[in-house]
Amino acid sequence: MTHSQQPYQGSVLDHSQRKYQTIDAVVSPVGPLKVLSKVEMAKLLDASQSGLYSLFRSCALAVLNSGNYMDDGKELLERYKNFSIRVLQEERGIKLDIKGAPASAFVDGKMIRGITEHLFAVLRDVLYASAEIQNNPKxxxxxxxxxxxxxxxxxxxxxxxxxxxxxxxxxxxxxxxxxxxxxxxxxxxxxxxxxxxxxxxxxxxxxxxxxxxxxxxxxxxxxxxxxxxxxxxxxxxxxxxxxxxxxxxxxxxxxxxxxxxxxxxxxxxxxxxxxxxxxxxxxxxxxxxxxxxxxxxxxxxxxxxxxxxxxxxxxxxxxxxxxxxxxxxxxxxxxxxxxxxxxxxxxxxxxxxxxxxxxxxxxxxxxxxxxxxxxxxxxxxxxxxxxxxxxxxxxxxxxxxxxxxxxxxxxxxxxxxxxxxxxxxxxxxxxxxxxxxxxxxxxxxxxxxxxxxxxxxxxxxxxxxxxxxxxx
Structure with missing residues (x-):
C-alpha cells in the first residue's frame, strides 16, 4: 500500500504543468524485500560513501519520471533539484520516504503500482551491486x-x-x-x-x-x-x-x-x-x-x-x-x-x-x-x-x-x-x-x-x- 503525506505541491516552471508538479509520499514495497542490514542502511543514507545515495537518488528519480520522456540526464536532475528519497526501517520491513517526486508517478495521491515495483527494483539492485559485487574478492x-x-x-x-x-x-x-x-x-x-x-x-x-x-x-x-x-x-x-x-x-x-x-x-x-x-x-x-x-x-x-x-x-x-x-x-x-x-x-x-x-x-x-x-x-x-x-x-x-x-x-x-x-x-x-x-x-x-x-x-x-x- 502507498500513502501520500501531502497533496500536490511545488511550482510549475513552464506551460507543461503536470511535468513539474511534485508529490511527497511514503511508499511500501509491493512485493517481498529483504530487511536491510545496518551496514546497507549506512551506505545508502551516507552520501559520502562511494556516492551510493547519489546513485540511488538519480536512478529512483528516473523511474519516477517514467512516461515524461527526455534524453538528458543532466536536465532531469536539474528539473527536480529538491527531490530526495530516504529509506525508513521499521519493525515490519522498510519503506521509502519520498520528497518532491514527479506528480505523474501518482494517481489520486497513490503511486502507480508498476512504478512502485520499478522503484524497489532500483533499491534492490543498487544495494546488491554495492554490498555483494563491488570490492568483493569473490x-x-x-x-x-x-x-x-x-x-x-x-x-x-x-x-x-x-x-x-x-x-x-x-x-x-x-x-x-x-x-x-x-x-x-x-x-x-x-x-x-x-x-x-x-x-x-x-x-x-x-x-x-x-x-x-x-x-x-x-x-x-x-x-x-x-x-x-x-x-x-x-x-x-x-x-x-x-x-x-x-x-x-x-x-x-x-x-x-x-x-x-x-x-x-x-x-x-x-x-x-x-x-x-x-x-x-x-x-x-x-x-x-x-x-x-x-x-x-x-x-x-x-x-x-x-x-x-x-x-x-x-x-x-x-x-x-x-x-x-x-x-x-x-x-x-x-x-x-x-x-x-x-x-x-x-x-x-x-x-x-x-x-x-x-x-x-x-x-x-x-x-x-x-x-x-x-x-x-x-x-x-x-x-x-x-x-x-x-x-x-x-x-x-x-x-x-x-x-x-x-x-x-x-x-x-x-x-x-x-x-x-x-x-x-x-x-x-x-x-x-x-x-x-x-x-x-x-x-x-x-x-x-x-x-x-x-x-x-x-x-x-x-x-x-x-x-x-x-x-x-
Whole structure:
C-alpha cells in the first residue's frame, strides 16, 4: 500500500504543468524485500560513501519520471533539484520516504503500482551491486570469469533467470528517437513474436524499446499467455535518458553499460535490431565483436536487422559500414528483413529452435549462455573522458573483433556525451570529444554519424542536437 503525506505541491516552471508538479509520499514495497542490514542502511543514507545515495537518488528519480520522456540526464536532475528519497526501517520491513517526486508517478495521491515495483527494483539492485559485487574478492572483475559470474548473480538476485523454461527470450534493440512509422513497425514485430509465444527483453526505454513489448503483450493476450515476460535491462548512467516504460514487468539495473550488454547476450536467445542512433550502433558493434571471436563461430545466435520500407536506407548504411570496417564475415552474422514482421517472427522462432538444440547437445543452460566467449575488452568498463576518447586504437592493424571493441567505445562515448549527466557536464567543461584514427576507419565512422544526425536519430523529436564529438 502507498500513502501520500501531502497533496500536490511545488511550482510549475513552464506551460507543461503536470511535468513539474511534485508529490511527497511514503511508499511500501509491493512485493517481498529483504530487511536491510545496518551496514546497507549506512551506505545508502551516507552520501559520502562511494556516492551510493547519489546513485540511488538519480536512478529512483528516473523511474519516477517514467512516461515524461527526455534524453538528458543532466536536465532531469536539474528539473527536480529538491527531490530526495530516504529509506525508513521499521519493525515490519522498510519503506521509502519520498520528497518532491514527479506528480505523474501518482494517481489520486497513490503511486502507480508498476512504478512502485520499478522503484524497489532500483533499491534492490543498487544495494546488491554495492554490498555483494563491488570490492568483493569473490568476484574478480578484472577477469572474464569473474565478470560473467557477477552478471549471473545480479540477474539471479533479480529473479530474471528462469530454469526449466524453453528458450524464447528475444532481445530487441533500437533507438529511443524513431519516427511514428518505425515505432508502429516495432509494435507489429513484437505482436507477431508474441503470437508465437516469444518473450521480449529490451533496454526498457521508449521508442524501439517500448514498441515490441506493447505488441507482444497483445499477441500474448490473444494466445491467452498470462505469464508473458517484458524484461527491461538498464544501467545507472543511461536510465535517466531511457526510463523504464510502463510495459516492463521485470526490471534489472546492472552497474555499468558493459555488464548491461553482457546481460543481454547471456540471457537472450536471439536479437532483433530496429533503427536507432549511436546507442544502437554501440550495441551492434558489441554483439558482432563477440560473435566474430574465433571461439564463438559455431555457437548459434540468431540476429535480425529490421524496419519498415522507409528504413531500408538506414540498414543499407549500417550494412555498408560493417562491411567496410569489420569485413564480410561480420556481415554474415545477421540477416536484414525489411517491412515483413511475420517473416521476422518466423525466422527468429526458427533460430531459437537451433539455439535450443545446440544447448541440449552441449549441456548448456537455457537461461544463461555460459559458452559464449566474451573477452575482457568487451567487459572492462570504458570511462568516456576526453583522454580515453583520444587514445582509442582505431585502425585495421588488429583482429576484427578487437577493432569492433574499440569502435564500440567510440559510440559509447558519444552516447555519454549526448545523454548521460557526467558526459554532458564533461563536454560543457572541456569541449568536444576528439576522436583520432586511420582515415579508412574514421571516414566510415564520420559518414555513419552524419547520417544519424541527418535522420534525427541522436535526440528525441523536436529537440536540437549539438554534437559532442569531433572526428580528426
Amino acid at each position: 568476484f574478480d572483475l578484472d577477469t572474464q570469469e569473474g565478470t560473467t559470474d557477477a552478471v549471473f548473480h545480479m540477474l539471479r538476485n533479480a529473479m530474471a533467470l528462469q530454469s526449466g523454461v524453453e528458450p524464447k527470450l528475444i532481445v530487441c534493440w533500437g533507438g529511443h528517437s524513431i519516427s511514428r512509422e518505425e515505432y508502429d513497425y516495432t509494435k507489429e514485430v513484437g505482436y507477431q513474436m508474441g503470437l508465437r509465444g516469444l518473450d521480449i527483453c529490451t533496454g526498457c526505454g521508449p521508442g524501439a524499446m517500448k514498441g515490441p513489448m506493447k505488441g507482444a503483450n497483445i499477441g500474448h493476450a490473444k494466445q491467452r499467455i498470462k505469464a508473458g515476460r517484458y524484461l527491461g535491462i538498464t544501467e545507472p548512467g543511461i536510465i535517466a535518458a531511457e526510463a523504464p516504460n510502463p510495459m516492463v514487468n521485470e526490471l534489472v539495473i546492472l552497474p555499468d553499460i558493459e555488464k548491461r550488454l553482457e546481460a543481454f547476450v547471456r540471457s537472450g536467445h536471439g536479437i532483433v535490431v530496429f533503427p536507432g542512433g549511436a546507442g544502437t550502433a554501440e550495441e551492434i558493434l558489441y554483439l558482432l565483436g563477440i560473435l566474430l571471436h574465433p571461439d564463438n563461430r559455431d555457437i548459434p545466435f540468431p540476429v535480425i536487422f529490421t524496419g519498415p520500407e522507409d528504413s531500408a536506407a538506414y540498414f543499407e548504411r549500417i550494412h555498408e559500414f560493417i562491411g567496410t570496417t569489420l569485413g564480410e564475415e561480420a556481415q554474415q552474422r545477421y540477416q536484414i528483413i525489411v517491412d515483413d514482421p511475420p517473416k521476422v517472427a518466423r525466422e527468429m522462432l526458427e533460430g531459437v529452435k537451433h539455439v535450443r538444440e545446440f544447448r541440449r547437445h552441449t549441456d548448456d543452460a537455457f537461461y544463461f549462455n555460459w559458452q559464449l566467449k566474451i573477452d575482457p575488452d568487451f567487459q572492462r568498463p570504458f570511462v568516456p573522458n576526453h583522454e580515453n576518447m583520444r587514445s582509442l586504437a582505431l585502425h585495421k592493424n588488429q583482429a576484427p573483433h578487437e577493432l569492433a571493441a574499440n569502435l564500440r567505445r567510440v559510440f559509447s562515448g558519444i552516447v555519454a556525451g549526448n545523454v548521460k549527466d557526467e558526459g554532458i557536464r564533461a563536454i560543457e567543461q572541456h569541449g568536444h570529444f576528439e576522436i583520432h584514427g586511420d582515415p579508412e576507419v574514421m571516414l566510415p565512422v564520420d559518414e555513419l554519424l552524419a547520417s544519424f544526425v541527418a535522420q534525427n536519430r541522436m535526440k528525441l523529436p523536436g529537440r536540437t542536437y549539438r554534437p559532442c564529438y569531433r572526428i580528426i
